[in-house]
Amino acid sequence: MPVPPALWLVTATRLDPIPWPAGARTLDDATRLLPAGLYTTFRTFDRKRRVLGLRRHLRRLYPTPDLQPTPERVRAALRQVLAGFPAEEARVRLVMVPGQGCYVLVEPLPVLPDWVYQKGVTTVTVPLRRPRPWEKRTAFIAQTQALRARLQREGHFEVLLAACGRLREGMTSNFFWVREGRLHTAGRGVLPGVTRHYVLRVAKRLGIPVVYRMLPWTEIPQIDEAFLTSSSRGLVSIVQIDGLTVGDGRPGPLTRRLAEAYLDYVLRVAERI
Numbered sequence: 001m002p003v004p005p006a007l008w009l010v011t012a013t014r015l016d017p018i019p020w021p022a023g024a025r026t027l028d029d030a031t032r033l034l035p036a037g038l039y040t041t042f043r044t045f046d047r048k049r050r051v052l053g054l055r056r057h058l059r060r061l062y063p064t065p066d067l068q069p070t071p072e073r074v075r076a077a078l079r080q081v082l083a084g085f086p087a088e089e090a091r092v093r094l095v096m097v098p099g100q101g102c103y104v105l106v107e108p109l110p111v112l113p114d115w116v117y118q119k120g121v122t123t124v125t126v127p128l129r130r131p132r133p134w135e136k137r138t139a140f141i142a143q144t145q146a147l148r149a150r151l152q153r154e155g156h157f158e159v160l161l162a163a164c165g166r167l168r169e170g171m172t173s174n175f176f177w178v179r180e181g182r183l184h185t186a187g188r189g190v191l192p193g194v195t196r197h198y199v200l201r202v203a204k205r206l207g208i209p210v211v212y213r214m215l216p217w218t219e220i221p222q223i224d225e226a227f228l229t230s231s232s233r234g235l236v237s238i239v240q241i242d243g244l245t246v247g248d249g250r251p252g253p254l255t256r257r258l259a260e261a262y263l264d265y266v267l268r269v270a271e272r273i
Contacts, residue, residue: 002108003085003086003087003107003108004020005020005027005030005105005106005107005108006020006081006085006105006106006107007019007020007021007030007103007104007105007106008077008081008103008104008106009100009101009102009103009104010069010073010074010077010101010102010103010104011068011069011100011101012068012069012070012073012101015077015080015081018103021033021034027041027091027093027105027107028141028145030105031093031095031105031138031141032138032141032142032145034095034097034103034138035097035100036097036137036138036139037095037096037097037098037103037137037138038060038061038063038095038096038135038136038137038138039060039061039093039094039095039096039136039137039138039141040057040058040060040061040093040094040136041091041092041093041094041231041232042054042057042091042092042194042231042232043089043090043091043092043109043231043232044082044089044090044091044092044109044273045089045266045267045270046270047088047089048082048083048085048087048088048089048090048273049082049272049273050270050271050272050273051092051270051271051273052194052195052198052231052266052269052270052271053194053195053197053198053231053271054075054271054273055071055271056194056197057094057194057231058071058074058075058094059071060135060136061074061094061096061102062096063135067096067098068101069101069102074094074102074104075273077102077104078092078094078104078273079273081104081106082106082273085106087107087108087109088108088109089108089109090106090107090108090109091106091107091108091109091110091232092104092105092106093105093106095138109232110232112233112236116157116236117236117237117251117259118251119239119250119251120236120237120238120239120240120246120249120250120251121157121158121236121237121238121239121240122155122156122157122238122239122240122241123156123157123158123159123160123170123228123238123240123241123242124151124154124156124159124160124241124242125159125160125161125162125167125217125241125242126147126151126159126160126161126162126171127162127163127164127165128144128161128162128163128171129161129163129168129189130161130168130169130190130191133168133169133189133190133191134191134192136191144159144171147159148171148172157236158170158171158172158173158228158236158238159171159172160175160241162217165216165217165218166214166215166216166217167214167215167216167217167220167241168186168189168190168214169186169190169191169193170228170230172230173193173228173229173230173233173236174190174191174193174195174196174228174229174230175190175215175226175228176199176226176227176228176229177215177223177225177226177227178223178224178225178226178252178254178255179222179223179224180224181208181209181254182208182209182210182211183203183208183209183210183211183254183258184210184211184212184213184215185200185210185212185213186212186213186214187212187213188212189214193229193230193231194231195229195230195231195234195235196229198262198265198266198269199229199235199258199262201265202258202261202262202265203258205261205265206257206258206261208254208258217242220241220242220244220246221244223246223247224246224247224252224254225237225246225247225251225252225253225254225255226238226241226246226247226255227251227255227258227259234259234262234263234266235255235258235259235262237250237251237252237255237256237259239251
């Protein structure tokens, strides 16, 4: 029997279960029905005992240090929630609402089909830019939900934000591209993703040169590889953007090398909750 998602509210003194919003089928559906706030999303490892970059995820929720509950309180509540959640691994979203507390949304970790990693995915661009991209605000989920749903029904795995004709990031991910053995990603104006941080660290360990530059849409036919990163999905190769084939239309060697090294790195450095 499938494990249903669950929702809690953490305050400075309490951890209370809350009914899952009626009609909400996904974390995004439920988030849209909660009060507006800052959020972060991640997956667990090691049977829900560890998270990659949990301190970084928690830091996103605190634009000012006086918010309640404290990061330590949220971490303690998260341990309690996950210990009782009946799934081997989980996908977690934290939503911090000043004056109310931190909402904890948990669902069994969605497992992508093997073909996603073996064959790569198609994407489409839209002329949008995330407002204040260094913040993850739930309002952006509500504003873009209908667009994302429509494009995913059309078979696109991700939506890439390409304001002013330059590819910056994914709507729910960070974006990388490869040309002549160099790894490229936007240096400014994008969400400083946690997985992005660790992929860049892995690239440095492997001696892969990194260039901080957005990709002009007109240069898509000239790149060799592309991929997206997110905490729940890891590295996913992009083989098509707006109907244009990337490289030879298959996951490229540098992407595969980084993906393997990243998985090995995650298992070594994910921190205990």
